[in-house]
Amino acid sequence: MTAPACPSFAGDRFPAEIISQAVWLYFRFPLSLRMVEEMLAFRGIVVSHGTVRQWGREFGQAFSNRIRRRLPRAGDKWHLDEVVLKINGVTHWLWRAIDQAGMVLDVLMQSRRDE
Structure with missing residues (x-):
């Protein structure tokens, strides 16, 4: 998932790509916060499950709105x-x-x- 050019990522310790990947993993698949933490650790990114939870609370609604906009529209029949x-x-x-x-x-x- 590509990271948005969003000013809300400014000032965060981690790059927007890592934040967006963690939030996408958590909301897209039935994963726990600790599983997302382990998946990122496997890729060499050390982040706590509490940080993933904060990212989900802060950026989750924006990701959800963007994904919902990209869904195909329902047909007329x-x-x-x-x-x-x-x-x-x-x-x-x-x-x-x-x-x-x-x-x-x-x-x-x-x-x-x-x-």
Whole structure:
């Protein structure tokens, strides 16, 4: 992930590329703060998990907004899938709204079916 030319990175001890990589790893994959710390340490970057947490709190929303803007827009045609599932012997209904490109727009799962 490329680092933004953002003045909010000014004054930080680490370069913007390292901060953006750590924040991207933490929010993109189901990794703990300590796992991100270990991955950076493997690459020779010594940073604590507390610092990664601070970066996530400080820069996470900006990264999320930028990623959301780059997502493809939902198509004008969509359809609704309905699936009946049994989980531990209890019947559940799963509905998914999918556009023509196969992108999942919304998911709803309930233990009762509204009539």
